[in-house]
Amino acid sequence: MSTVSPTKKPARVRPVPAVSRAIAILRLLGESEQPLGVKAIADELGLVPSTTLHILRVLVSEELIEVDADTKRYVLGGGMITLARSVLEKGSFAERAQPALDRIASSFGVTAMFVEVTAQESVVVLGISHSAQPFRIHTDVGSQFNTLVSATGRLIAAHSNAPWSSLRQKFDAIAWDRRPAFTDWKMEVELAKEQGWSIDRDNFLRGITVLAVPVLAPSGRLSHTLVAAGLSSQFDQDFTTDLAQSMRQEASALSRMTLG
Template sequence: ALGIVPSTCLHILKTLDHDGLVSEDKANKKYQLGPALLRFARDMVGSNDFVRNVQGVLDRIAKSHEVTTVAVWHEGADRIIVVAKANAPTNFSIHVNIGSRFPALTSAIGHCFAVNFEGNLEHLRESFEELKWQDPPLFTDWVKDIAFAREHGYAVDKGHHIRGVTVVAAPVYAAVAGTTRAIAGVGLYEQLTGAARTALAEDLKSSAVALSETYSESIIRRPV
């Protein structure tokens, strides 16, 4: 109808996919609106399966553990974007905006995504050197944190990305695409120590597992 050559159309879609404006469904090879569009239109919040399912989870965890919670989506090649959030029910909390973008391997959330590249140390080192930290860890310690995330199903950043702030994250898997989403709790370092940090980590982990099952089932049920 538009008179566009199919190869040109595919090239345009691949470019939009790279920038996160559309997202390819690996199960049926179809494209849908991508998370980067949250910067321009909030309509996606009501129509995207993951965003719709995750909001209640974020609200509950934020209330139970008195932390700010976020859900992120791996956008394009090297960025993550915040697609949902819930504020801590306290007078003071960490503020995060929906639509905020960060390097994909940032903080504890980055540990979850870095598992995808765990066998490629050269790629990890290049990515590590490009990250901005307020209290940079050693590369060897960062790699150990990635291995911890793979083994335990959650990751922790105790003040490296932002001094005085602890981030705990857990990956959300899809049946076909692997780890492309994650949920996280963000709080003050003094607040998230010992048992409080462990309880948050276990809650995020179990919630991420449940979301993974729900999200994967929605992909499988989606008509071709």
């Protein structure tokens, strides 16, 4: 039976408005399907246009964003690729997890993912491995998802000391394809505490089942998860049991590699 480790009180971080605004602009441009002008950015983020323009100019000078000289619209720049590559390629934990993803994907015919749980409890895909099956679930490295979404979200809740009332608020904000009843989801979270893995059947995406196992830091904190996703028709009882056991073994080995 898994235990829930006490959560350390987070260190107080003094806000730095200019930094927060710059990050908000980068995220907005990353999410936008088209270039944005100063007014559109300022309106979306509730910023003063002159302040927005000043931040944009700094980001352009640092090559994190680019501006079209004719339209005066902004997009993410090549400097962002350099930053992302440095995270993924310099002997990172994701790189060390890749062999485990490849073994899971090839052995069970699923899409295997290595996912980071950030300090803010958002979920970011760090690594992916596809099987040779003709049907594949598509997602990209760097994709970010809602805090409590899918199977990893159940593990986040299981390893959290947050009261159920707080978890309910986050649960209600999730964009489910087929929303489970909160009482059912709560029971699945409790089950995840007991069995050491979690599963989402057809809730996040209809016809898709997602299984996740925790990767823990030495402190006991949930730092990452191993995730397997495939057609729900694959996931009969024997298949699910075998997959969960194999993934737990891989996750245990990865947990021993974590640094904090």
